[in-house]
Amino acid sequence: MADSLASPAGPPRTPSLAAAKRRPSTAAMLILAGLALIVAIKLAAPILLPVLTAALVALLLNPMVRGLSRRWLPRWLAALMVMSALGGVVGLAGWLSYEPARELADRSPQLAWQFKRKVEGMMHPLSPAERVEQALNTIETMGKSERERSRTVAVVEHPIGLGERYGGLLGGLAMGVSGIMLIYLLLVFGELLFRRIVTMAPTLADKRNTVSVVREIQSDVTRYVGTVTLVNLGLGAAVALALYGAGLENPLFWGVMAALLNYIPYLGPMLGAVLLVAVGVLQFDSAVEALTPAGIYLFLNMVESQLVTPLVLGRSFSLNPVVILVWLLFWGWLWGVPGLLLAMPLLVCTKIVAARSEMLQPFALMVER
Incomplete structure (x- = not known):
């Protein structure tokens, strides 16, 4: 009777189910592995x-x-x-x-x-009276006695070793x-x-696949970087000539800067335009003349990015702008300016490898425009 009134025990939990609950999920392991890889890449930058x-x-x-x-x-x-x-x-x-x-x-x-x-x-042009007042204030400031403008400065000297004096220079030289x-x-x-x-490689098929992937990476990356280099050199020459015609000082230097900054999509041209706005404001007096160098630069860059580069590179290197910007921000955060310069060749290599792998094909499709 006691046995019949006893509540029936539930079904026993199978060992496989308990083990599955104790085992970490695959997604969590992948996230942890990805974070560990990012930290390792950042630490191994040198x-x-x-x-x-x-x-x-x-x-x-x-x-x-x-x-x-x-x-x-x-x-x-x-x-x-x-x-x-x-x-x-x-x-x-x-x-x-x-x-x-x-x-x-x-x-x-x-x-x-x-x-x-x-x-x-x-932004706030001065009236003639304000200009006279400003000039008088400047003269008064310049006429102050040396005693009023003097400040007590305490200089504390400490010996500097060879490592502190030349360590950075020698390290950079050794790396170069x-x-x-x-x-x-x-x-x-x-x-x-x-x-x-x-x-x-273990099999003949693996050997052929390895050779094919490496040759394709070499061909595509060489074509991409070589073509982009020629386009950037042409852009730099056009910018230098146009800025020379606009009367900007050191046009050759700004042509070299335009060619270098164009290796960084989107972010590089934005930085170049900001620098040219600042230089134009310093050199010219009117707002129109000050903004002319940056306007010329942006126009030439737009022609290059929207017409010349797509026409020369073709569809195979047409990449998603959102992915490019996120990729640039990621590598710039990891390695700074060198990361920004290496980001696009690394993206091209990653796309080629992903297109040959069944597991990574979604990434290749996401990168394409």
């Missing part, structure tokens, strides 16, 4: 940045080195010739831009004050030399290293 930059430059120069090596030139000599030519071009651009950039940096506090005064003058050596070694021994990697 190593990854030179390696990725050298790999990208070697990828771009490899077709020229391969072409020269087929004409009975040793590969080491072909790589040396190509890198010497590239170094000459970069050195010439740096030499042309150094003096104007140094002058802007030295005069930046004075230029900021002049910019503020000129903007206030354009290491990057150049890595580019040269990749150009000379990159093909051999690639063949060794292919032999590690």
